[in-house]
Amino acid sequence: MTVAPLAPYPATRLRRVRQADWSRRLVRETTLTPSDLIWSMVVHEGEGRVPVASMPGVERLSVAECAKAAVEARDLGIPCIAIFPYIDGAKKDATGAMAADPDGVISRAVRAMKDAAPEVGIMCDVALDPFTDHGHDGLIKDGDIDNDSTIEKLVEQALVQTRAGCDILAPSDMMDGRVAALRSALESEGFQKTMIMSYAAKYASAFYGPYRDAIGSGKLGTLGPADKKTYQQDPANTDEALREVALDIAEGADMVMVKPGLPYLDIVRRVVDEFAMPTFAFQVSGEYAMIMAAAANGWIDEQRAILESLGAFKRAGADGVITYFAPRAARMLGA
Numbered sequence: 001m002t003v004a005p006l007a008p009y010p011a012t013r014l015r016r017v018r019q020a021d022w023s024r025r026l027v028r029e030t031t032l033t034p035s036d037l038i039w040s041m042v043v044h045e046g047e048g049r050v051p052v053a054s055m056p057g058v059e060r061l062s063v064a065e066c067a068k069a070a071v072e073a074r075d076l077g078i079p080c081i082a083i084f085p086y087i088d089g090a091k092k093d094a095t096g097a098m099a100a101d102p103d104g105v106i107s108r109a110v111r112a113m114k115d116a117a118p119e120v121g122i123m124c125d126v127a128l129d130p131f132t133d134h135g136h137d138g139l140i141k142d143g144d145i146d147n148d149s150t151i152e153k154l155v156e157q158a159l160v161q162t163r164a165g166c167d168i169l170a171p172s173d174m175m176d177g178r179v180a181a182l183r184s185a186l187e188s189e190g191f192q193k194t195m196i197m198s199y200a201a202k203y204a205s206a207f208y209g210p211y212r213d214a215i216g217s218g219k220l221g222t223l224g225p226a227d228k229k230t231y232q233q234d235p236a237n238t239d240e241a242l243r244e245v246a247l248d249i250a251e252g253a254d255m256v257m258v259k260p261g262l263p264y265l266d267i268v269r270r271v272v273d274e275f276a277m278p279t280f281a282f283q284v285s286g287e288y289a290m291i292m293a294a295a296a297n298g299w300i301d302e303q304r305a306i307l308e309s310l311g312a313f314k315r316a317g318a319d320g321v322i323t324y325f326a327p328r329a330a331r332m333l334g335a
């Protein structure tokens with residue numbers, strides 16, 4: 001798109017259309033609505049709600065509280081919830097066996113939420129890290145995360161999630177070939193309607209720190225490799241993200257995601273322009289924590305920063321945002 005030649009000042013005064021609220025609204029290029037939000041939520045096996053220290057305002061919810069939150073999402077006009085599990089340390093092992101437990105906390109939460117508010121979409125993370133004692137997303141073999149044996153476990157986990165009623169599988173593991181494996185397993189089990197939103201371009205990022213606190217994920221480096229750099233992307237790369245996205249689309253992804261969010265808006269824009277697929281960004285735990293920490297110090301205006309950060313994803317071309325701010329943002333947007 002080219003900008004028309006502008007008449008020189010004073011014929012052109014760009015401030016004219018900015019002078020009043022009505023004219024600013026009239027020329028606004030993008031809008032944020034509750035329909036753009038996917039609510040990122042953490043479920044735990046205990047009772048009630050437990051605050052997450054590094055994410056003020058975020059709580060781990062019991063299964064019953066998740067069901068209430070699903071009703072709240074519906075009432076706020078939030079179309080979808082992404083659910084993540086907090087797993088007790090004693091239940092973790094090297095293979096993340098609990099990931100495929102049909103009566104595990106994710107299955108129970110999905111069933112409870114679909115019972116309470118069937119109109120709300122439910123998305124599940126497909127990855128082993130909440131369930132492994134070493135905190136990695138897959139199985140460790142010879143000191144590295146083994147791609148192909150991990151995929152077999154992910155397929156088992158995803159089928160359990162799907163049978164519980166999950167609408168969107170969101171593989172966040174970054175193994176090569178997992179989308180194809182999930183799609184073929186879904187087809188052979190008769191789940192033709194289940195969507196896949198792949199974490200297609202997911203970076204080895206420092207911004208996931210508070211999430212590991214939220215889900216009680218093991219500290220990396222004691223029982224396995226110290227970081228996720230052999231499977232998550234190098235933050236320096238952008239062409240590589242396009243290859244990741246292309247492959248996931250070819251393997252059967254319905255929607256793609258870029259993660260983290262704000263530090264990777266350039267990737268969001270490239271993916272949107274290149275592929276014309278439904279594209280989402282994840283405003284991750286560290287992005288949430290930064291806004292809340294600065295606001296708590298009185299350094300930024302919390303409400304404005306929340307809406308401005310979410311609006312940035314729309315401006316970059318994303319169809320929606322996975323965010324811990326979803327219920328607050330929806331309330332501010334006056335659903």
Ligand SMILES: NCc1[nH]cc(CCC(=O)O)c1CC(=O)O
Nearest residue numbers: 127129137172207208211284285
């Ligand atoms: N596969 C795990 C997973 N799924 C979502 C997040 C991060 C979410 C957040 O930071 O809010 C992570 C962390 C990681 O990859 O280490």
Ligand SMILES: [Mg+2]
Nearest residue numbers: 174175176244
């Ligand atoms: Mg990939």
